[in-house]
Amino acid sequence: MLEVGTVVGERFRVLRALGKGGMGAVFEAEQLGLGRHVALKVMHPHIASAPGFTERFQREAQVLARLRHPGTVEVYDYGLDSGFLFLAMELVSGETVDSLVMREGSLPVSRAVGLAVQVLEVLEAAHALGIIHRDLKPANLFLEPHPGGERVKVLDFGLAALSGELHARLTQEGMSVGTPGFMSPEQMRGRQTDGRSDLYSLGCVLYELLTGFPPFPVMSSAEVVAAHLYKPVPSFHEVRPDLSLPERLESLVRKAMEKLPESRPPDAASMRQELLAVLSEPVGPPPLPKKRGEGKKSERGLGRMQHEVPVPKPVAGGAPVAVLAPRHQDAAANTLVMSLAACGFQAWVASETEPWHAFGALLVVADGRESLAWARTLAARPGSPPVLLCGPADDWDLVTGALEGGLFDFVPLPLDPMDLTRKVSRAQKLKR
Template identity: 50%
Template sequence: MAGTADSWLGRVVAGRYQVTGTLGQGGMGTVYEAEQLGLERYVALKVLHPHVARTPGAAARFQREAQLLARLKHPGAVHVFDHGADGEDLYLAMERVFGTPLHEVLESHGPLEVKTAVEVVAQVLEVLDAAHGLGIVHRDLKPSNVMRVGELSASSVKVLDFGLAALMHEEQHSRLTGSGQVLGTPAYMSPEQCRGEPLDARADLYSVGCLLHELLVGRAPFGDSPAVEVMSGHLYRPPPPVRQLRPERGIPEALETLVLACLAKEKAQRPASARELAARLRETLAPPAPARGEGKKQERSRAVTTTPAAPSPEVLARPVAVIEPGGPDNPHGIGTALAVAGYRVVSASADSSLEGMHALVVVPRSAQAQEEALTLASTLAARPHAPPVLLCGSGEDFSLMSRAVASGVYDYVPLPVDPTDLARKVGRALRSRR
C-alpha cells in the first residue's frame, strides 16, 4: 500500500521503477521521481492514493484513461510511457519534465510581459486543442500545472497532470453527491465545476481565462479570498477587468475582451474552441494603430474608467432588509455594520413583506442554525420579484456555500464578517437591481 514519502524512497515499483524522490502530492495521488531500471532514464511516477485506487471500477477506468493519455502526442503534453499495478497500488509512468512551474515564475518575477503571457497561454491552448480532440478535458489547469522550459523570453511550455483527468472527474462527482464536497482548485474552477456538473472543453477555457488573468496582473480573478468567496465569485460576480487592475501595463483592449469572454458564466458564451482562442489571442499582439491625435485621448479615457466607483448616494439610499435574530445585539452585528457604512437598513423577519426592499441579508442565529438560515434564504430568494438575497455563514463551510449559490442565493458572506467586504457585496447587489 502507498505510504509516506520516506517509505517509498528506494522502493522498486513493478520490478522496474526505483523511486528516488518526491515531486509533488495532490488529492488523487503522489508523484515520485523514479529511475527506470535498464533504460537508465528518469520518469515521473504517479501513484494513486489507496482510497482512490480502491473505489469500485477504479482499475478499469485507470487503464482506459492511461491508454487514452498515451495517444496524446503533442510536444507540450507530458508523454505517458507505461501504466499498471504493483500489488494494490496503481501507477502511471510519465516523462520527467525539468523546468519551472508558472506559479514559481510569478512568485519570483511578478506578472509576465504581455507578449510573453499571450504566447505562453497560446501554447497551452495548442496542447488543450490536441487533448480536446481526443475527448480529454484537463479539469485542473492552473499555474502549478504549467511548466516553463527554456528561457522566459523564448520558452516553451509543458502542461502537467493530464493524467487521471476522467478518473478525477468521476471521483469528484461521487464526492459531491455523497457529501457535498467539491474537489479542485477554487481559484481556477469554472462555474459549472463549482456546481458539480459534468465538464467539457469549455471548462478548460474558463480555467485558461483565470490563468491568463493571473499572468497579466499577478493574481487570479477573484484573488486570495477564502475559498467559499472565490467560488461565489465564479458563480455570480463579474470578473475585474485586467486593464482596470493594472492600467500601467498597457494591456490591449482586445486582449481584455478575450479574457472576459473566457470568464463568461455561461459556457455557451465562451470561445468555441481552444484553437480559435489561441488564434484570437495572437491577433491581439498586433492591434491596429490609433488615428493621429487619438492616442493621448484614449489614454485619458482609460485613466478615467480605471478608478473604481464608490457607491452612489442613490445606491446607499435604497433599503436593505436584514433578518438578524436579536437585532443590533446579534454577535455578528450585520445591521450595525451596514448602517455605519451608510446603508439604509430595515430590520425584518421571516414573515415580513419584502416589497420595496432592494436587497436582503439573512443571518443565522448561531453556528448551529446555519442550515435553518440556508433554508430561509433559499425560500425567500425563490419568491416572485424577490430582491437579491445574501446569506451569512461560516467561512470554512464549503458545502453550505455551494448549496446556497446553487439554490439561487445572490452571494455568500463569510463569518466572522469583514464590514468592508459586507458593504461591498451589498452595494453590488443593490446595483444589480437598477
C-alpha cells in the first residue's frame, strides 16, 4: 500500500509495515521534526473513496482524540494526503491477547476476568462519547507491561469506530466490517449497533480466554456467521470438559452473547460489576495441566504491533496439502507451496488425478470466475478434502462466491502467514 520511506502528510515517514485489516493498513512511522515513532493507520483506497467518508473520518478522528484513557492509545494527528486518509497514533509495545492465547491456551479465571474488566472500563469511556468499537477481538487487545501488572490497551478504535454509517452499505455489497468470529448478530445483518454489540464481542473474547477456543471453532467463515446468527453457544463443558469454571461466570458470558441486544447486560458498567462479583467468589479446583499451545483458536487476526508474532505450527501429523492451479499460474502455485512449507505444512503442486483422500486440504489458485466453478466441482467430488480458494483480497465477488458456493474458505492474496496457517489447520482438523 505504502512503501518504506514514503512521507505521508509531509510529516510522517513510513519505516515498516506492522499489519493490515479489513479497513486499512498499519505502519510504524517517524514524525519528522519530533523524531517520535507513531503507529500510522492508513485507510484502504476502496474504503476511503466511499461518498462522504472523508468528512466522517475527520469528525470521528476529532472524537477519538477526546477518548483519553489509560486503556486506549493516544491520537496525535490525522489527515488526507494524495487520496490516503491517515491517523497517527501512539505506538505501543508488548503482545496481543491473541498471541497469548495462541501460546498458552485457556487462562486462569482471575486473569481472564481481570483482562475483561479492564476492557469494560475502556468501553464505558468510549460509549459515553458515542464511540462503538465494532471489532473487539483478541488481536485488538494489547498487553503492555506496567509496574502494577499487565495493562490492556484496546486497539483499532481509530478504524473500527469509523465504520458505523459505512457498515450497512458495505454489508449490502457483500463486505464485512469486523471479524466474523466476534461480531454481534445485528452487526452481521448490517443493522444499527450500540454498546451492547461490543458486549457481545467481549463475551466471545472472554469465552475464548476461559476455554482456549472461540465459541464456534473448526468452521468455515460462512458457517461461523450462521452459527452466531442462529445457533446456541456451546457450553464450556462441551468445549473443555477438563475444566471446572464457575457457573455464574458461564451464565454471564452466555448472557453477553444473547442473539437479541435487549437480552444482554444493559451497558459496560453493569457487565463490569457482575464480573467483579464473580472475582470475589471462591474459584473451583485448578484446571488439569495442558500442553503448550493447547486450545488454539480458529479465528485470528495478525496480532502484531511493535513485535513479530511467531507463526503457529499446524497440528502434528496433519495430512499433506495439495495445491492446484491453471498451467499459466505455475509460479503462483509454487509460491503457495513454499509459503505452506514455511508455515510447517507438507505441501506440493498436485494434479487432478491425485488420490484426494490422502490430503488434508486442497488449495486452488483463482484465475477468474472459471476457477471458482472449478473449485466448486473439485469440492463436490467424493472423498474430496476441504477446498480453499486463493485469490485477490479485493475481489469481493470471488470472496462471496467462494463462501456461498460450498467451499470451505477463502485465502486472500497476498498471503498472510497467520491467516494461511489458521485456515489450513482448521481444514485439516475437519478432514480428520
